[in-house]
Amino acid sequence: MMFTSTGSRGLYKAPLSKSLLLLPTVLTVLLTVLLPQYQDLFIYNLQAVRQGKQFWRLVSGRLICLDLKDTFCSSLLIYNFRIFERRFGSHKFASFLFGAWILSAFVDLLLTEALRFMFELKVDVLPAGLLGPVFALFVPFYSSIPRVQVTQLLGHVSITNKSLTYIVGAQLLTSSAYMWVVACSGLIAGMLYYSNKLAVQKFLRVPGWAARCGSVLLEPVFSDSEPTAEAPLGMGATLDIQRQQRMDMLDQQLLLSQLAHLRRNAQQQQAQQTGLLNWNRFFPTLRHRGQNRHHEGPQPQQPPYMHPPDNTAVAEEQVARLMEMGFSRMDAQEALRASNNDINIATNFLLQH
Numbered sequence: 435m436m437f438t439s440t441g442s443r444g445l446y447k448a449p450l451s452k453s454l455l456l457l458p459t460v461l462t463v464l465l466t467v468l469l470p471q472y473q474d475l476f477i478y479n480l481q482a483v484r485q486g487k488q489f490w491r492l493v494s495g496r497l498i499c500l501d502l503k504d505t506f507c508s509s510l511l512i513y514n515f516r517i518f519e520r521r522f523g524s525h526k527f528a529s530f531l532f533g534a535w536i537l538s539a540f541v542d543l544l545l546t547e548a549l550r551f552m553f554e555l556k557v558d559v560l561p562a563g564l565l566g567p568v569f570a571l572f573v574p575f576y577s578s579i580p581r582v583q584v585t586q587l588l589g590h591v592s593i594t595n596k597s598l599t600y601i602v603g604a605q606l607l608t609s610s611a612y613m614w615v616v617a618c619s620g621l622i623a624g625m626l627y628y629s630n631k632l633a634v635q636k637f638l639r640v641p642g643w644a645a646r647c648g649s650v651l652l653e654p655v656f657s658d659s660e661p662t663a664e665a666p667l668g669m670g671a672t673l674d675i676q677r678q679q680r681m682d683m684l685d686q687q688l689l690l691s692q693l694a695h696l697r698r699n700a701q702q703q704q705a706q707q708t709g710l711l712n713w714n715r716f717f718p719t720l721r722h723r724g725q726n727r728h729h730e731g732p733q734p735q736q737p738p739y740m741h742p743p744d745n746t747a748v749a750e751e752q753v754a755r756l757m758e759m760g761f762s763r764m765d766a767q768e769a770l771r772a773s774n775n776d777i778n779i780a781t782n783f784l785l786q787h
Contacts, residue, residue, distance in 0.1 A: 449656040450524045450531075450648075451516035455509050456656070458564060461498045462505045473500055480546055481558040492539050499563030507606035508568045514599045515571045517579070525645040530574075530627060531567040533638035537623035538566030538616075545615055561610050569620025572603060573628045580755045580777050595778075752777045756784065 465473050478495030482488040499505040519527040542560060549555040575596070582595045607617050627634055640648075748770045755777065756766035761784050769780035 448516040448519045448524075449652045450528055451512055451519050452656040453652050454512050454564070458498055459505055459509060462500070462502065462563075465498065465500065466502060476500060476562055478560045478562040479558065480543065480560060483543075495560075495562050496535065496539065496566065497562075497564060499561075499565070501561070501563075501609065503609055504561060504563055504565070504606065507602055507609065508563060508565060510602050511568050511571070511599065511606070514602075515568075515575060518571065518574060524649065525640060525642075528645065528648065529635070529639040530570070532640050533627040533634060534567040534570035534620065534623045535564070536638055537626055537634065538570065538619040541619035541622050542566070542615065545619060549615075557612055557615060559612075561613050561616055565606075565613075565616045566620040566623060568606075569603070569617045570624030570627065573621065573624035575599065577628065578758070580752070580781075582776075582778055747775075749775050752780070756780065759784075 465476065476494050476498050477491070477500070479488070479491055483491050499508060518530070522530075546557045546560075549557055579596060583592050584595055584597075585593045587593060607613055626632060627638065748767050752770055752775060753763060753766045756769070757763055759781070761769075765784060766780070769783050770777070773779035773783070
């Protein structure tokens with residue numbers, strides 16, 4: 435699993451990510467194989483922008499990759515970053531991409547001018563394609579996605595759930611001589627938009643009417659049906675890896691069932707103490723309990739909650755990460771204790787209950 439249990443659901447609830455995977459790839463193949471005579475229109479030529487006043491190249495040169503390797507790597511990254519569209523919604527995800535795309539164009543011009551002035555390095559042509567926003571997505575990926583260790587190599591090198599994404603990004607970074615300029619522009623644009631230091635999110639966003647039009651046009655074509663089953667384990671892996679993955683899944687299911695059993699026992703003991711009154715009407719389920727505390731007025735006094743007897747120490751860093759996702763501190767602590775501080779299992783349980 436790349437992020438959480440939603441990582442195996444493909445492009446479900448991510449129509450914009452799916453369109454960004456399919457449309458640029460098709461156009462790249464057309465320009466590379468069938469229509470090479472039109473490639474000049476999509477070259478990201480900054481010299482033509484400065485001297486020839488061809489400002490339209492800031493648009494056409496930053497939409498379609500002219501290198502199949504760049505297309506492949508950027509498509510893999512967009513597929514991995516689809517979690518942000520599920521988490522924030524297509525409108526906010528599109529606004530982030532649009533804002534990063536605009537900001538990275540200005541940063542491209544500033545960086546190339548700075549290189550020419552300070553180091554006499556003349557950069558006339560940069561790699562074409564939707565690369566600035568792709569690199570910009572590394573900012574929320576680094577900041578908001580928990581890092582969970584998967585295994586270790588040689589006892590010292592840690593492999594996490596985010597390692598493969600960084601490796602693909604490094605491959606894209608080394609694909610051409612001046613890709614590092616585009617990468618720096620994208621990262622700077624991503625930090626400016628994600629932190630909102632200059633209040634850029636107020637004016638660099640997709641209008642509501644455009645988001646509604648895009649939803650009408652894209653969702654019927656690019657939306658996926660809800661998955662009915664998990665993807666097969668260990669596709670393309672060895673038998674030992676497949677067995678280990680199945681054992682890990684069984685361990686997760688066992689811990690989840692133990693936590694659910696403990697909670698059911700606690701609720702039964704609570705019901706015996708409170709009689710026939712249904713306290714679930716006054717105290718919501720696990721997912722919404724922490725959110726409603728800030729909005730509801732005075733409530734009847736809650737009977738004492740019977741915590742399962744567990745003395746497992748809880749890592750405050752992981753509690754803070756779960757609280758950033760919207761869960762209450764008590765729910766995060768309970769889930770982490772039951773899962774032995776495994777943040778993936780704890781997140782899965784909190785999302786399912």
